[in-house]
Amino acid sequence: MYQSHYFLKTQYSAPKNEVSRNAQLLEQAGFISKLMAGVYTFLPMGWRVLKKIEGIIRVEMNKAGGQELNMPALHPIENYITTGRQDIDIIFHLQSKSEKKMVLGQSHEEIIVPLVKKYLTSYRDLPLYLYQIQTKFRDELRAKSGILRTREFIMKDLYSFHAEQSDFEKYYSKMKKSYSNIMNDVGLGNITYLTAASGGTFSKYSHEFQTVTENGEDTIHLCRNCKTAVNDEIFDKKNSCPECGNKEMEKKKSIEVGNIFPLQSNFSDKFHLTFTDKQGKQRPVIMGCYGIGLGRLMGAVTEIHNDKDGILWPKSLTPWQVHLLSLGNDESLDIEAKKTYEILKKNNIEVLYDDRQESAGKKLKDADLIGIPIRLVVSNKTKSSIEIKYRNKSSAKLQSLSQVTKEVKEYYQ
Amino acid sequence: MYQSHYFLKTQYSAPKNEVSRNAQLLEQAGFISKLMAGVYTFLPMGWRVLKKIEGIIRVEMNKAGGQELNMPALHPIENYITTGRQDIDIIFHLQSKSEKKMVLGQSHEEIIVPLVKKYLTSYRDLPLYLYQIQTKFRDELRAKSGILRTREFIMKDLYSFHAEQSDFEKYYSKMKKSYSNIMNDVGLGNITYLTAASGGTFSKYSHEFQTVTENGEDTIHLCRNCKTAVNDEIFDKKNSCPECGNKEMEKKKSIEVGNIFPLQSNFSDKFHLTFTDKQGKQRPVIMGCYGIGLGRLMGAVTEIHNDKDGILWPKSLTPWQVHLLSLGNDESLDIEAKKTYEILKKNNIEVLYDDRQESAGKKLKDADLIGIPIRLVVSNKTKSSIEIKYRNKSSAKLQSLSQVTKEVKEYYQ
Numbered sequence: 161m162y163q164s165h166y167f168l169k170t171q172y173s174a175p176k177n178e179v180s181r182n183a184q185l186l187e188q189a190g191f192i193s194k195l196m197a198g199v200y201t202f203l204p205m206g207w208r209v210l211k212k213i214e215g216i217i218r219v220e221m222n223k224a225g226g227q228e229l230n231m232p233a234l235h236p237i238e239n240y241i242t243t244g245r246q247d248i249d250i251i252f253h254l255q256s257k258s259e260k261k262m263v264l265g266q267s268h269e270e271i272i273v274p275l276v277k278k279y280l281t282s283y284r285d286l287p288l289y290l291y292q293i294q295t296k297f298r299d300e301l302r303a304k305s306g307i308l309r310t311r312e313f314i315m316k317d318l319y320s321f322h323a324e325q326s327d328f329e330k331y332y333s334k335m336k337k338s339y340s341n342i343m344n345d346v347g348l349g350n351i352t353y354l355t356a357a358s359g360g361t362f363s364k365y366s367h368e369f370q371t372v373t374e375n376g377e378d379t380i381h382l383c384r385n386c387k388t389a390v391n392d393e394i395f396d397k398k399n400s401c402p403e404c405g406n407k408e409m410e411k412k413k414s415i416e417v418g419n420i421f422p423l424q425s426n427f428s429d430k431f432h433l434t435f436t437d438k439q440g441k442q443r444p445v446i447m448g449c450y451g452i453g454l455g456r457l458m459g460a461v462t463e464i465h466n467d468k469d470g471i472l473w474p475k476s477l478t479p480w481q482v483h484l485l486s487l488g489n490d491e492s493l494d495i496e497a498k499k500t501y502e503i504l505k506k507n508n509i510e511v512l513y514d515d516r517q518e519s520a521g522k523k524l525k526d527a528d529l530i531g532i533p534i535r536l537v538v539s540n541k542t543k544s545s546i547e548i549k550y551r552n553k554s555s556a557k558l559q560s561l562s563q564v565t566k567e568v569k570e571y572y573q
Numbered sequence: 574m575y576q577s578h579y580f581l582k583t584q585y586s587a588p589k590n591e592v593s594r595n596a597q598l599l600e601q602a603g604f605i606s607k608l609m610a611g612v613y614t615f616l617p618m619g620w621r622v623l624k625k626i627e628g629i630i631r632v633e634m635n636k637a638g639g640q641e642l643n644m645p646a647l648h649p650i651e652n653y654i655t656t657g658r659q660d661i662d663i664i665f666h667l668q669s670k671s672e673k674k675m676v677l678g679q680s681h682e683e684i685i686v687p688l689v690k691k692y693l694t695s696y697r698d699l700p701l702y703l704y705q706i707q708t709k710f711r712d713e714l715r716a717k718s719g720i721l722r723t724r725e726f727i728m729k730d731l732y733s734f735h736a737e738q739s740d741f742e743k744y745y746s747k748m749k750k751s752y753s754n755i756m757n758d759v760g761l762g763n764i765t766y767l768t769a770a771s772g773g774t775f776s777k778y779s780h781e782f783q784t785v786t787e788n789g790e791d792t793i794h795l796c797r798n799c800k801t802a803v804n805d806e807i808f809d810k811k812n813s814c815p816e817c818g819n820k821e822m823e824k825k826k827s828i829e830v831g832n833i834f835p836l837q838s839n840f841s842d843k844f845h846l847t848f849t850d851k852q853g854k855q856r857p858v859i860m861g862c863y864g865i866g867l868g869r870l871m872g873a874v875t876e877i878h879n880d881k882d883g884i885l886w887p888k889s890l891t892p893w894q895v896h897l898l899s900l901g902n903d904e905s906l907d908i909e910a911k912k913t914y915e916i917l918k919k920n921n922i923e924v925l926y927d928d929r930q931e932s933a934g935k936k937l938k939d940a941d942l943i944g945i946p947i948r949l950v951v952s953n954k955t956k957s958s959i960e961i962k963y964r965n966k967s968s969a970k971l972q973s974l975s976q977v978t979k980e981v982k983e984y985y986q
């Protein structure tokens with residue numbers, strides 16, 4: 161992509177109307193644009209990052225047997241009257257001119273349970289794992305955490321349906337592993353902890369994936385022995401680690417980046433979702449649900465991976481794999497840079513090529529701010545070589561084009 | 574995919590609460606499920622079709638220089654007061670508990686124009702082509718056309734920004750070609766016509782892509798000479814073809830499957846979106862917008878490609894490339910069918926394998942209803958061969974597994 165044609169403008173300083181680090185960085189670097197409190201546009205570069213997150217999540221959900229579908233955001237209020245959730249405070253109500261009262265989906269239990277009931281009859285139809293990657297709406301009172309907590313966001317929500325409690329438990333454990341894989345893949349693995357948490361109204365307990373960071377909205381108590389944690393909301397000071405008994409729990413600020421719930425038969429009971437078992441008896445379906453907010457995950461990655469100059473994208477999420485800069489106004493440099501660009505593209509490397517008529521200082525500053533892991537520079541100093549520098553290292557080195565291509569391909573393998 | 578594990582249940586007959594052919598077929602065959610009037614869930618098989626449509630459209634938009642982003646569905650009402658569209662009848666209003674009045678996006682001119690204004694300054698930033706594939710909400714009074722006209726739907730909307738009228742016109746022609754490519758790719762090419770239409774409030778004129786079918790909501794006047802048409806809403810009986818002068822225009826029912834608008838500077842003027850030209854003068858940006866509803870396109874394809882037994886998917890959109898059926902309860906048949914399934918999968922062929930404990934009659938009926946282009950049957954009659962039959966042909970033939978694999982690969986090349 162030629163940067164001169166790209167819908168990307170960095171800002172000289174962080175936007176003044178943002179208090180969270182993620183929104184400051186992502187807006188300044190041209191990934192997102194605020195429309196109103198808690199509502200953001202993903203600009204082309206930000207959308208590339210979100211699509212990569214989507215791809216990583218989809219792979220894991222498919223590996224876990226998930227079948228992808230797509231449910232609407234417009235929900236009939238009747239379904240919420242059935243569950244008693246019609247007045248929860250984050251729900252957006254709307255009145256259709258032609259017809260009935262509706263709400264905007266803040267989650268999809270009220271839709272998927274009646275849907276599955278339409279089709280499910282026997283134990284032979286179980287287990288069943290359905291998921292979607294779809295937009296949710298929540299009327300958050302305080303939306304000051306950038307893309308960590310927004311009024312509209314894309315979420316992956318998977319719902320599992322089981323005949324037996326033991327089968328549910330097996331799948332719940334499997335999902336913990338899937339979520340760990342996702343956290344590893346997006347570069348949060350080493351600081352994200354499986355955390356025991358309250359289950360809210362519809363679940364005895366739940367598990368969160370909490371990423372430790374000083375700017376987090378949540379508080380957890382961390383066990384260094386077994387790498388798990390307990391959410392402050394259910395933590396008693398006398399408590400020790402529920403896994404290993406360790407009494408030295410560390411109190412830490414954190415961001416919730418995923419949440420899984422054993423729903424048991426709470427929703428099945430309300431909608432009379434049952435199945436015929438092998439003995440011909442009607443029994444309620446056991447359920448679990450498993451959520452990840454894609455924007456929130458992107459925000460968390462930004463909160464963790466940055467320095468004073470900008471973002472440092474993990475290689476799995478970087479909007480482009482290489483940032484190629486031509487510094488100086490020499491025409492022969494342009495030819496050299498274009499040749500480099502074409503060769504890298506031919507090798508299936510994603511290249512953002514800064515061909516703008518800007519000063520070297522501005523281009524280098526923007527490259528650090530945007531945070532692509534590998535920066536390549538063509539300038540009068542580099543002559544027929546190319547300077548390669550990693551965003552997380554201070555030293556650079558000169559290499560031939562074929563060496564650079566090889567090194568980049570190896571890095572992203 | 575093993576059909577016994579798939580979230581797919583066909584219905585014995587068409588649902589009684591649907592009047593449109595597309596919804597009857599798609600619901601009966603297990604592609605969609607109605608939540609309420611004009612609001613549908615895309616079941617796993619339907620979602621696969623929609624994703625293929627999305628892929629085809631994305632390729633064409635990228636080829637035309639489009640940069641993909643994602644704008645929100647929650648819009649501040651102020652932007653609509655600016656354009657005077659705050660009270661158009663299809664708009665959903667909602668009140669946030671914490672803050673201001675919002676509407677649900679029925680289109681995105683009110684969002685993208687102020688967005689581009691934030692970043693665009695000079696003629697050097699033009700032209701610019703931005704698009705998204707995102708969910709729109711329209712409070713349609715009558716939503717009786719299945720997925721042709723819904724209250725919530727996924728739409729591709731591209732907006733183009735130009736310095737000069739001539740540059741806009743060049744791009745507008747290019748988009749006509751892109752849309753023709755899309756219509757060809759989804760199997761509607763030979764019955765879809767570029768149609769002159771009214772421009773509504775914000776445009777002098779517009780062009781629609783109209784697919785001729787008896788069940789269409791629209792009426793067009795078709796010129797067989799130059800393969801274009803005129804929408805009835807702007808057609809005068811004395812009129813001849815605006816392209817070639819042909820006086821024998823045929824009146825036909827049709828479905829609008831795409832719409833492109835020259836917005837000129839109508840929205841730029843309202844939001845004061847200007848650019849600095851080469852002479853340093855401020856001038857309004859010239860715009861065009863280009864929409865396609867993905868669900869509507871899928872509905873139109875279904876309306877066109879069906880017979881009394883079910884759907885006939887074009888090869889580009891079929892949810893699976895091959896429907897493999899094992900008929901009979903012989904264990905050796907299962908082994909043969911599984912081997913076939915594995916070999917086809919190894920050849921990167923998408924296979925739906927009907928391994929259910931159902932009668933041969935039910936399986937064959939379901940296969941016709943679902944409408945995958947190629948059906949493969951393993952049964953006692955086929956012995957060590959496989960029966961291959963195309964959905965649009967009545968005859969079948971017996972082949973070896975390697976012949977079948979070769980033929981399927983060639984068909985989908």
